Amino acid sequence: MARNPYSLFPILFLSSLFIVSALSRSLSRTPYATTLLDVSSALKQSLDILSFDPENFKSEAVPQQQQETVVATPSSLSLELHSRDTLHKIQHEDYRSLVLSRLKRDSSRVAALNAKLELALNNVNKSELKPVGDTLFRPEDLSIPVVSGASQGSGEYFSRIGVGSPAKQFYMVLDTGSDVNWLQCEPCTDCYQQTDPIFNPSSSSSYSPLSCGSPQCGALDMSGCRSGSCIYQVSYGDGSFTVGEFVTEKLSFGNSGSIDRVALGCGHDNEGLFVGSAGLLGLGGGLLSLTSQIKASSFSYCLVDRDSGRSSSLDFNSVSGSDGATAPLLRNRRFDTFYYVGLTGFSVGGQMLSIPPSLFQVDESGNGGIIVDCGTAVTRLQTQAYNSLRDAFVSMARGLKSTGSVALFDTCYDFSSLTQVRVPTVSFHFSGGRSYDLPAKNYLIPVDSSGTFCFAFAPTSSSLSIIGNVQQQGTRVSYDLANNRVGFTPNKC
Numbered sequence: 001m002a003r004n005p006y007s008l009f010p011i012l013f014l015s016s017l018f019i020v021s022a023l024s025r026s027l028s029r030t031p032y033a034t035t036l037l038d039v040s041s042a043l044k045q046s047l048d049i050l051s052f053d054p055e056n057f058k059s060e061a062v063p064q065q066q067q068e069t070v071v072a073t074p075s076s077l078s079l080e081l082h083s084r085d086t087l088h089k090i091q092h093e094d095y096r097s098l099v100l101s102r103l104k105r106d107s108s109r110v111a112a113l114n115a116k117l118e119l120a121l122n123n124v125n126k127s128e129l130k131p132v133g134d135t136l137f138r139p140e141d142l143s144i145p146v147v148s149g150a151s152q153g154s155g156e157y158f159s160r161i162g163v164g165s166p167a168k169q170f171y172m173v174l175d176t177g178s179d180v181n182w183l184q185c186e187p188c189t190d191c192y193q194q195t196d197p198i199f200n201p202s203s204s205s206s207y208s209p210l211s212c213g214s215p216q217c218g219a220l221d222m223s224g225c226r227s228g229s230c231i232y233q234v235s236y237g238d239g240s241f242t243v244g245e246f247v248t249e250k251l252s253f254g255n256s257g258s259i260d261r262v263a264l265g266c267g268h269d270n271e272g273l274f275v276g277s278a279g280l281l282g283l284g285g286g287l288l289s290l291t292s293q294i295k296a297s298s299f300s301y302c303l304v305d306r307d308s309g310r311s312s313s314l315d316f317n318s319v320s321g322s323d324g325a326t327a328p329l330l331r332n333r334r335f336d337t338f339y340y341v342g343l344t345g346f347s348v349g350g351q352m353l354s355i356p357p358s359l360f361q362v363d364e365s366g367n368g369g370i371i372v373d374c375g376t377a378v379t380r381l382q383t384q385a386y387n388s389l390r391d392a393f394v395s396m397a398r399g400l401k402s403t404g405s406v407a408l409f410d411t412c413y414d415f416s417s418l419t420q421v422r423v424p425t426v427s428f429h430f431s432g433g434r435s436y437d438l439p440a441k442n443y444l445i446p447v448d449s450s451g452t453f454c455f456a457f458a459p460t461s462s463s464l465s466i467i468g469n470v471q472q473q474g475t476r477v478s479y480d481l482a483n484n485r486v487g488f489t490p491n492k493c
Helices: 009-028 039-050 054-060 095-121 383-396
Strands: 034-038 077-083 130-132 135-137 157-163 168-175 182-184 223-226 229-235 241-252 258-271 279-282 298-302 311-316 325-332 335-341 343-348 370-372 379-382 412-414 420-424 426-430 435-437 444-446 452-455 457-460 465-467 475-480 485-490
Touching: 034 039, 039 095, 039 420, 039 444, 095 335, 182 241, 258 279, 325 426, 343 383, 379 383, 383 420, 383 457
Parallel strands: 168 279, 182 258, 370 465, 379 457
Antiparallel strands: 034 420, 077 157, 077 311, 130 135, 135 223, 157 168, 157 241, 182 279, 223 229, 229 241, 241 258, 298 311, 298 475, 325 335, 325 485, 335 370, 343 426, 379 465, 412 452, 426 435, 444 452, 475 485
């Protein structure tokens, strides 16, 4: 008996509806979490920063008034925080060359932090002092300028601070990876170019040289003695250095207060460093850092996007609320400068990655662990951890148009035809169960002005991992030194 060809139509029709409906649901509901990246906004900033005029920015800034009141135990101190390119005219023809120069400096910064840690773990001691002129110094305290930190110029983030009595204002580089504070001083044997006039000690009534037997002089990694006065030296990974008298001075924090007798280096011979800045504010965990000397119970900063013309603040003794993610703030018993964080792993698209937590822990010898550093730009992870993070992101981002690698970035995408795009989420997970979801712009960044964006993480062969400032941008990072906690609070600039 012949089958009616139309008898199967209702079944086929219903089956088709079911398949179409299932496909629609699968397309509208991805199996992983996503967030929105504003492509057009990022590209606009990349163009705007090339034409930004620092002189206009500085002329519009409200001048800081001299603060006469000495605050012996500060309740709250605050400084305005600026990105480098709001203070220095960009000399690059296009955004890609600017990014490449930043990445080159950043690689030097990372190498120097690792060298500094290795030097500390190798127990260099004062019996290894070597002669420099008529003084003695240790071989090298390997360090590199804050943020991109290196041989081609200056750090990425600055605060303006008053030095001396009466206070003279100077732009100083911030560095959570260093302890010794210093600035260039007259007379100069050799001084690099800076934005402000060089500090003249004879113009300050609060300038006071430290003796060779002072506790501050004894705490230096490299010190010497000349005519009874303490001489310091800090050397950097690119061969640059600063040498001069170790002194105490009065520091003024805008209109919020001032501190007497802060130990700092008055550098008379400073080669190849921090072009534009007057010197460096060390925010590390060592005895000579600014945070330790002013006995700060906490400090916090918010790093605005380096391509933004805005500014934010560096605050002492003003821990932000608990509305962000918090994590244990850990210390390396072999090296007290770096701020380690209790990180347990990452998730991509809401799915935890299979990464051994031991990759983020400090071992008995002082190696390993992950630090938070305002001076490093791109987050560095041990290769095993980086590969897991990258591979998970690439797998979930198959619908994005990939393109060739750029410098240290091996995962890049072509967003030239897009104004915005949904991308897999990336989250940090901390000891104690708290997590922090990164904004998309903190891990997919433009590397040119035509729409090439790269995954802003990189592998390292070192055991030390680093959370860099690209991942910190737009987030208030709070260091609760009294309670050993570090917090990440978005949108608190």
